[in-house]
Amino acid sequence: MKILIVTNIPTPYRIAFFNVLQAQLRKIGGNLKVLYCAKSEPDRHWKINLQEQQFDYEILNGFHKNIKGLHLHFNPSVIKKTAAFQPDYILYAGSWNMPTVVFSLLFNSFFNKKYKKLFWSEGHDGSMLHKSGIIPMIRKFIQNKFDGFAVPNERSKSYLFELLGLNKKPIVILPNTVDGDFFTKPDTWNEVHSNTIKSKFNIPFDSKIIIQVAQIEDRKGINEIVEFWKKLSNKENYHLVLVGEGALKNELIQKTQSDSTIHFLGNQSKEMVRELLFASDVFLLLTKNDPNPLTLIEASFAKLPILTTKFAGNCNEIVIGNNGVIMNGINFDTFEKAFHSIKNFVEQKNGIFSYENVKTNFDIENVAFNFIQQLQKI
Template identity: 25%
Template structure:
């Protein structure tokens, strides 16, 4: 098997899509499977990682997600590389510039084509005050995916969402978690002390892109609605960057019980997850919600929106608490419930950790590889049948 992967986001981008694709390519290489990635250029590109794996192209910022860059494909270079690779399957991970190039090549050369659907961009449009684009967007997305042998989605909720729009050939490609990196054992006082967060406070953590579609307004309204007694004993911590970061820093830089720590990754991030008392994640636009699984693996109970991939990962009142999207009263009640019930938090921590231990990347990737193989075999058989009829 030889795989060509087209995407408009890839390592060293730090979003969930880029990291998942990076792990997938690493898995393919470990199996001795040839893989070539076609992705946008990035100022932080690691040439050691890219060598013989990634072909980069000039890029521009994406309107709805400036941290992601849209590649400007060079058709001549792509055709030359693909001719040398002679792929047996083409995977388009984004429906934009790079994905469109892979789509066209697959159809022209009758190569099995699969896609993965990662982001509900349609749900972002109202947040950015351009809802009139939605009909155009769906016409294009429907066309883009109609010839795919498989469309991989990260969760049951995403599958149901697309089925309502008559998408076919949907298959779940879930997400795993590194339970060695994200784990509960941490020196809480040491971790919180690094960021001047009082160690006797009830720490409410948010990790994610600081953008309107992540429900940031719900986050702050929830914190502000906590009863005076609980608010006095709590501290809100935000980790992440994005279009709202500067305005939030300007507004809350002098507030004692709110910390904006900016972008974090690696050990610093995993330790902060484990040091928090609760993870508050009001985003209702997630197709999966990787940070939710990271928090669960860290033994930190999640209060999340009962929507999208978040509700697929949380078993209400067992591994976390789910609230109606945008319902600040429900989010406030959930946080206060966990504040007042340390035994409930402790049990949720254990149950969430147990759930995360079952979500291994190895088993998830083995299933995806088997799906690839079924697609290539099916396509090969159909071509053989056509040849027989032609003769």
């Protein structure tokens, strides 16, 4: 079995899965290749070590355009590179409307029908910005050209079936996952370790940390977080830690400079993010629009209780009742109630339930193995 993945850029959260997928394929005499449309995108600040990739990959030459935050890549060489690899399956990821994806899909639909073409679809009812009009019509037309879909969960599957009417296409379940071993908080982690991390960022030793790791952009609820935090009474000794870069960062730093309980840490290495998670007490993601955020899975492996919104596509898989709170609306009253509820989970050390859940349902080896097994039936 030969799988070709066509996606936009290298990302740290996909490398681990691609490495495991390659290892699983080798066991059955298969192979993986990844074609990236670009080395990076303007709003991405990750430090990528491409040498960590244990699979064949290429970064294609091409044309790149940013239109109102939408990154468009066109790489004509994708046709030649695909033909040279001769895959059994092409898994398209990134965005259904990326020119390279549409070009490759349509070309191979006419001239290389032996390739089984699947789209990695993470959208759901809460993440789609356009639910009616011309855009869903175009989306349905293009997606009907795929031979099947890989979706992370039933919520994304329902979107394809019910809203796009693609219920006749084969579906394989491909949960988003991460390197769980890397993000698992060790039993040896203690208060001394946490204080070492806190001291790096001038966070008081006696504080508890509620942390959000996300772009500092409106769609991540960052304006609301700051507004709600300033209005909260009885925060006790909690401090709000925000990790990430974005257009709103400098403005919000200015607005909150008098509040010593709010910390903007900027972009951090994945190693430092892991240690910040280990030193934290609650993971927050006040997203307004997120297909299936991997940060919730990382935080769960780090044994943190979760506070998020219904707009996170995997919220119901991550928050299982005794390990967190899902906000049905983004308003102060809902946030205040959720915050005080989550403090009880911290006191009861319920973050362990987050870990047990993802260890069972998001193990990276099992995800890769099950994906291959499903593909073989298409």
